[in-house]
Amino acid sequence: MAPDRDSGFAASRVDRVGDRIVQPRCGLAFRLNHFLRHRRLAFSLAAMTTLNGLAGCTETLSALHPAGPAAREIATLWTVMLIGAGGIFLFVMLLLVMAWRGNGARADDRVWFWGLGLAFPLVTLTALTAYGLVLGERLRPVASPDVVVVRAEARQWAWSFGYADAPGLRTDDILHIPAGRPVDVEITSRDVVHAFWVPRLAGKLDAIPGRTNRLRIEADHPGDYAGASAEFSGTGYRDHVFTVRAHDPAGWAAFLTADLP
Structure with a gap:
């Protein structure tokens, strides 16, 4: 047959x-x-x-290796978002397996649609969004007598830095700051839109011509921290980098009196 x-x-x-x-x-x-x-x-x-x-990841430009309070808050936000997204993904995969195996899901359509389809993602995403907004408010610069004010001016393809504590002092491509103290960076641009970003110290903020944006950074310890323009602005963008050099109290005082190169 x-x-x-x-x-x-x-x-x-x-x-x-x-x-x-x-x-x-x-x-x-x-x-x-x-x-x-x-x-x-x-x-x-x-x-x-x-x-x-x-294998290509290093601590130099890694926001996951924070070296200051603002960067730690951002790294914590990243971790919370990753855990939340991972939890949602695993839960959805579990629901797909349950639906595929047909464990009586059709008898509870209202639970699947309203509870698991709408309520669960709505509550989870609302909680993550609220946490992000609260953390963003904590990152805003707050007036303090201990704050150091510096100015960062971007241009194609270099950075120029000025210092409120030493009005006649300027440096190119190296921003000097004191370690362990909050620093407000007043950011602007001479030509096109650039961006000021030191991943281990704080988040990114745009440098816009004719406008001054303020970013609070702080380094826990003396040392050099890599910075870059995180805004594509032409063919020289790749080399538009700078260094933030944090000094101990003696080194900072020496820099302000121009005793350092």
């Missing part, structure tokens, strides 16, 4: 050509094997891409 091509057993049928067995190129078994083989390939490519990307 001829095999039933419409039955489920057709998926496991094989053909013999001479001494060679040929697997069918249709049916459930073939499609499943094809999916698994491509899934393994996709997983391998994703793993290699991730490892290569991580």
Whole structure:
């Protein structure tokens, strides 16, 4: 009797050509094997891409290696957002598995739609958004007698820095600050829109011609911290970098009296 091509057993049928067995190129078994083989390939490519990307990560321009209070707040926000997004993803995957296995989900459509489809993501995303807004308010500069004020002026393709405590003093591509004290950077631009970004000390803020934006930064310890313009503004953008050099109290006093190069 001829095999039933419409039955489920057709998926496991094989053909013999001479001494060679040929697997069918249709049916459930073939499609499943094809999916698994491509899934393994996709997983391998994703793993290699991730490892290569991580291999290129350094602390120099990493917001996940904070060296000041503002940067720590931002790193904490990143971690909270990652955990929240990961939790949502795992929960959705669990729901998909439950729906696929058919654990009586159709009997509770209102729970699935209103509770899991709307209420859960709405509550989760609202909580994450509220946390981000509260943290953003904490990052705003607050007046304090201990604050040091400096000025950062961007141009293609360099940075020029001035100091309120030493009006005649200017430096190019190196911003000097005292360690352990809050510093307000007044940021502007001479030509086009640039951006002031020192990932280990604070977030990013645009430098806009004709306008002054203020960013609060602070370094926990003396040392050099890499900065960059995080706004594409032309062909020289890649080399539009600078350094923030934090000094101990003696070094800062010496810098203000021009005893440092």
